[in-house]
Amino acid sequence: MKTLFIDTHFRDILIVLYEDGKVVDKCEVINKKNNSEFIFPSILKVIDGKKINQIIVVTGPGSFTGVRLGVTIAKTFAYTLNIPIKTITALECLAVSSEHKKVAIDDENGYYIGYFGPNNNLLEPYRYVDKETFAKINVDNEIVTNIKYNLEAIYNFVDKYKVEEICHLVKPIYVKKIGVEND
Amino acid sequence: MIRKATAKDLDKINLLGETLHHNFKQLFNIQKEIDNSFAIVLINEDNKEINAFLYALDFSDNIDLLSIVVESEYRNKGIAFNLIKYLMNEYCLTKSITLEVAVNNFNALSLYRRLNFKVVNVRKGYYHGVDALLMRWEMKDIYILAIESSCDETSIAIVKNGTTVEAMTILSQMDTHANYGGVVPEIASRMHTENITLVLDETLKKTNINIVDVDAIAVTYKPGLLGSLLVGIEFAKTLAYVYKKPLIKVNHLIGHIYANAIDNKLEFPLLALVVSGGHTELVVMQDHYNFKLLGATLDDAIGEAYDKVARVLNIPYPGGPGIEKKALEGKDTYKLPRPVLDETYNFSYSGLKSQIINIVHNAKQRNELIREADLACSFQQAAVDELVRKLGLALQNTGIKNVIVAGGVSANKYLRQEIKKVSEEYNAKLNIPDFIYCTDNAAMIGAAAYPIYLKKDFADFSLNAESHANIC
Structure with missing residues (x-):
């Protein structure tokens, strides 16, 4: 069974092709500013005409536009190919990839934070804090940001714990509030 | 050769x-x-x-x-x-x-x-x-599946031969944005992502034509809100890839012009009057995709002027239809001076808008009441007069006998009525799209994509969005 994994939650793009849970191909585009030009060609490089049986998409949090485009492509694939779609958050990806269960993703202004239990179960809702607040709550450096993805662990986690979703209902998670929500 | x-x-x-x-x-x-x-x-x-x-x-x-x-x-x-x-x-x-x-x-x-x-x-x-x-x-019938997501409407249509709308769905986000007094770009993008596959599903339910049977996928790529455009573009790429169809990129403004090709045949040469929130232009078309600018606004677009005046008069978003409604209850009593009475084809609306602001401001200072309906009516007449006069000038000087109107403001009934009058005066054949095709919709994108399809001028998978664009 071939699974396409799409992660565009940040400036970087990561597209992975799994065959029965083993990574058989991947495409990483690092730090391209204008990633909308590169997302689809990167996916095509990995699919390379192969028949896909399942989609896994990272729903964020991170770059609003980046994650939105990944999710749009993923749900459109699921809808048109009529194949299952499962989702995972970027913070879950970090937690399942390491021993650390307090994880964070940083952007220019602050951090998205997720606290997980030993089985990668979420302990409290995700939140976004500015750099100053982050420094305060992370005095003992318990929250880890620079975790390298363990792609097979991610697949196994999704395979075991995530249920298939209705493609129309798949949407990004944003966590960080936007201007009009703060007013 | x-x-x-x-x-x-x-x-x-x-x-x-x-x-x-x-x-x-x-x-x-x-x-x-x-x-x-x-x-x-x-x-x-x-x-x-x-x-x-x-x-x-x-x-x-x-x-x-x-x-x-x-x-x-x-x-x-x-x-x-x-x-x-x-x-x-x-x-x-x-x-x-x-x-x-x-x-x-x-x-x-x-x-x-x-x-x-x-x-x-x-x-x-x-x-x-x-x-x-x-x-x-x-010629075999050509079906184009078109996608429009440049602002706050998610729309998908299937258009036959650039003129017949087989099916269309428009999901407007207007009610959501009305809460904020205008379109919030981030919210618009979010709603496109949430709804776009549903809008496709809904559109396909309205017709026997399957995506497998369409000849191309067309999508708006400029101008508009970048985040919103990108959702439509990536969606279109996925469809084009899965169904192995060519991808066509369409300029949204040209889309508005081609709204006139729906259930109608464009006859050239023609004069196109483009009136929207971002554009006020007079364009000559000698043929398909052959545009020559005669004149344009020197400052605000007419739709922009409507929105700004609506704000001054406390008319809720969206301002254009609000002013139109208000104006029906009033009379042109303010006798606003007309903008530049020159012989170019250019327009100007910022002066008119400033006059309204001054009138409202002065009345407030003197504790006088504003007759809002009359002011709305006076503004609308001054704004449309300017359009009609310049269109008349162009009809007279060019001798062109076909007129089309494009853009969101063409839904304004007073404007439609006055343009009809001036076209009749010069014996010109007028086409204004049906109301549903005046505001943003995917059918016009499908109509505009048709000549591009015939020229086989297809886009590739690195297509990107552009926020700004002109017709020519």
Whole structure:
């Protein structure tokens, strides 16, 4: 069974092709500013005409536009190919990839934070804090940001714990509030 | 090489014609036809020597192929085939080609059959006792699935031959954005992502046509909100990839112009008046995708002026329809001075807007009441007067007899009524899209994509969005 994994939650793009849970191909585009030009060609490089049986998409949090485009492509694939779609958050990806269960993703202004239990179960809702607040709550450096993805662990986690979703209902998670929500 | 014939080619064409008919020169009078706008004279030349020609008449929805001659030593090399193919490709906005052929002209018959011509009738004894077959080639119907997501409407449509809307869905986010007093770009993008597959699902339910049957996927790529445009673009790429269809990128403003091609045939030359929140332009079109700017606003667009005045008059978002409604209850009592009364085709709306702001401001200072309905009416009349006067000027100076109106503001009833008057005054044929095609919709994108489809000018998977764009 071939699974396409799409992660565009940040400036970087990561597209992975799994065959029965083993990574058989991947495409990483690092730090391209204008990633909308590169997302689809990167996916095509990995699919390379192969028949896909399942989609896994990272729903964020991170770059609003980046994650939105990944999710749009993923749900459109699921809808048109009529194949299952499962989702995972970027913070879950970090937690399942390491021993650390307090994880964070940083952007220019602050951090998205997720606290997980030993089985990668979420302990409290995700939140976004500015750099100053982050420094305060992370005095003992318990929250880890620079975790390298363990792609097979991610697949196994999704395979075991995530249920298939209705493609129309798949949407990004944003966590960080936007201007009009703060007013 | 195949090209259009010029006067220089006449002698050779007549010489070739004589092999067809001894009195060809007098009978067909190609000399006159070369300058005739609806005659098509094509020649094929190899090493600068003309060895074949094709002569046809373009009756707008049908081309009548009158003669095609290939010099004897150049026959059986596919020259005639290529000439007809050229005719099909270059003039195929036309729907069909008809011709007559003698029933015993086996070479020609086999050629026409290979090109998919079908016999539609027989003319008994047409060629000195020999029957003629009337044959017809019809262009296959072209279906384009079009996507529009440049602002706060998620819309998908399937459009046949750039003119017939087979199915369309428009999901407006207006109610959501009304809570914020205007479109919030981030929220617009979010809603596009949430709804776009549902909008496709809904559209496909309205028609028997499946995506597998469409010929191309078209999408708005500029101008608009970047985040919103990108959702439509990535969605379109995925469809184009999965169903192996060519991708067509469409300029949203040109889309508004082509809203006039829905259930209507554009006749050129035409004057297009573009009136929207971002544009106020007068454009001449000599042909499809041939735009020449006559004039444009020097400051605010008319739709922008409507929105700003609405804000001053405390009319809730969206301001344009609000002012229009308010104006119905009022009279033009404020007698606002008209903007620049010059003889260019340019427009100006910032002065008019400032006057309204001053009137409201001064009244407040003097504790006077504003007659809002009257002020809305006075503003609307001044704003539309300017458009109508410039359109009249253009009709007078250019002599063009076709007018189309494009853009969101063309839904304004007062504007429609006044433009109708001025068009009638100059005996010009006017087309304004139905209300549903005036505001943002995917059908107009499908209509605008059709000429691009015929030119086979396709986009690739690295297509990106652009926030700003003009028509020309």
